[in-house]
Amino acid sequence: MSNDEKRGCAAFIGLGTMGREMAVHLLTAGYAVRGFDVNAEAVSGLAGHGLVACSSPADAARGADIAITMLPDTPHVESVVYGENGLLASPPDGRLVVDMSTISPVAVRRMHADLAQVGVALIDAPVSGGPVGARNAALSIMAGGDAEAFARAEPYFRAMGTTITHVGAAGAGQAVKLCNQLVCAINLQAICEALALGRASGVDLDQLRTVLLGGSASSWMLDRLGPAMIAGDASAGFRIDLMLKDLRLVQEQAQALAVPLPGTALVTSQYVEAKAHGEGANGNQALFRVYDRMTNRAPDA
Ligand code: NAD
Numbered sequence: 101m102s103n104d105e106k107r108g109c110a111a112f113i114g115l116g117t118m119g120r121e122m123a124v125h126l127l128t129a130g131y132a133v134r135g136f137d138v139n140a141e142a143v144s145g146l147a148g149h150g151l152v153a154c155s156s157p158a159d160a161a162r163g164a165d166i167a168i169t170m171l172p173d174t175p176h177v178e179s180v181v182y183g184e185n186g187l188l189a190s191p192p193d194g195r196l197v198v199d200m201s202t203i204s205p206v207a208v209r210r211m212h213a214d215l216a217q218v219g220v221a222l223i224d225a226p227v228s229g230g231p232v233g234a235r236n237a238a239l240s241i242m243a244g245g246d247a248e249a250f251a252r253a254e255p256y257f258r259a260m261g262t263t264i265t266h267v268g269a270a271g272a273g274q275a276v277k278l279c280n281q282l283v284c285a286i287n288l289q290a291i292c293e294a295l296a297l298g299r300a301s302g303v304d305l306d307q308l309r310t311v312l313l314g315g316s317a318s319s320w321m322l323d324r325l326g327p328a329m330i331a332g333d334a335s336a337g338f339r340i341d342l343m344l345k346d347l348r349l350v351q352e353q354a355q356a357l358a359v360p361l362p363g364t365a366l367v368t369s370q371y372v373e374a375k376a377h378g379e380g381a382n383g384n385q386a387l388f389r390v391y392d393r394m395t396n397r398a399p400d401a
Contacts, residue, residue, distance in 0.1 A: 107131050110256060111160035111167040111192055112151075113180055114201070115142040118227070119170035121234035122200070122260045124149050129259035136160040157183075158190030165194035166256060173345050174203040181211050191220045198223045198253050200241070202281070202346055205271035205353060212245065212270035221249035224270060226277035227261065230338050232324065238262045242280075244272030278353055281346040282364045287321045288387050289367045295329060296391040305330045325385040337383030344371045344380075 109132040112123040120142065126133050127149050136154045137143050143153045154160035157180045161167045167187055171177050177199050181187050187197055197220055199208070208224040215222045223245035233239045239261035243250050250266045257264045267276045294317070298308045309326045312318060325337070347368040354361045370390045377393070379386040392398065 107255075108165045108194075109134065109163060111136070111154070111157070111162075111164040112170070113137070113157050113160055113167065114170035114172075114176070115139075115146060115151075116170070116172075117231050118200075118234045120146060121231065122168075122170060122239075123151060125237045125259045126256065127151060131256070131259065134160040134162070134164055156185035157187050158185040161187055161190055161192040164192035166196045166198060166253060167192040168256065169197070169199045169201060171199075171201045171203075172342070173201070174207045177201055177203050178207060178211070181215070187220070188215060188218065191215070191218065194252070195220045196223070196249055196252055197221070198225050198243075198256070200225050200227055202226045202277050202342075202349070203274060204349055205274040205278070206356075208244070208271045208274055221246055221252075222270065223249050223253050224273040225253065225257065226273050228277070228280050229261070230324070234260070241265070242267050242273045242276040244268050244274065244276075245270050274349075275353065278346065278350045281343070282350050282361065284321060284384075285343060285347060285367045285371070286363045287319050288325065288384060289370060291319070291322050291326065291329070292388045292391045295326075295388060296395055299397075300395065325383075328383065328385040329388040334379065334382040334386035334389060337385065339380065340371060340374050340382055340384060340386055341380040343384055344368070344375060347371060 107130045110126050111134045113136045115123055115135055115137040123133050123135060123146060133151050134154050135143050135146060135151045136157055169177055169180055197215060212222040223243050225241050225243040227239040227241050229239040237260055240263040241257045241261040243266050254264060267273055295305055298305055309322060312322055350364055373390050374386055379389060
């Protein structure tokens with residue numbers, strides 16, 4: 101497909117674990133993609149897919165219909181919006197910014213208002229489904245913001261996900277994502293407890309998982325992360341550090357709204373324990389190592 105025949109042009113900022121897969125799906129769907137990442141290798145690695153390498157957010161936004169960000173945390177998104185060569189001063193031609201990272205809903209509303217001042221729409225559209233969902237273009241995308249802006253972003257979402265939901269005004273996407281994350285963390289904790297008790301009872305853990313998956317205890321976490329937990333494989337996937345960031349955002353939101361979340365508080369302290377033992381860069385399945393330590397088992401025994 102020649103550039104003239106492209107469906108539209110997206111600036112894509114943040115080409116890490118999730119972003120690179122999502123950008124490739126946009127390219128495959130026929131969009132032109134102008135990419136920027138502070139890690140030059142993340143950009144050059146996608147040249148073979150047709151991604152145009154750019155030197156800053158402003159450079160990526162030049163001539164683009166939409167700018168999509170997929171960055172670790174709130175300060176990274178704020179620097180891409182407000183910083184030198186940022187999107188506030190140099191928005192995409194289509195005057196539409198979509199942040200797909202998981203960040204603070206308060207920061208989203210502030211950026212939404214500041215961008216609106218210069219005639220730019222912001223949609224917060226965090227995702228669920230992990231790297232596998234990103235690779236299979238099967239993400240669940242929960243979007244907050246104005247209906248007209250959502251309608252313009254929706255075709256791009258369709259290239260990256262399967263469940264696309266407009267959940268309300270600016271910040272609503274993040275509010276839903278935070279609910280999603282507390283379910284994921286507490287569910288993972290429940291699986292850790294079942295595996296710890298099953299192991300101590302002398303039960304075969306693969307069989308235990310199969311039984312649970314066939315009944316009312318089944319879950320995405322048990323299905324996708326169970327094998328790595330049982331095998332003691334802590335590498336790869338959604339990092340402990342990123343979930344800790346999300347749990348901090350959950351707690352901030354809950355405290356601001358005076359909603360007690362005792363389950364979240366408990367599992368957060370287990371994630372803190374995991375990080376203190378050097379597991380921050382490991383995948384979330386490494387939460388089981390907290391139970392290894394509590395039951396005096398070698399981590400990969
Ligand atoms: P990542 O750390 O793998 O990728 C982030 C990328 O952003 C990196 O390539 C980094 O170099 C780049 N970056 C950082 N600061 C930048 C800046 N100022 N300008 C340009 N690029 C910059 O993270 P990820 O796993 O892809 O996650 C991205 C977001 O998606 C996070 O908010 C995370 O919570 C969320 N998320 C992740 C998963 C997952 O399973 N990994 C699932 C759902 C949601």
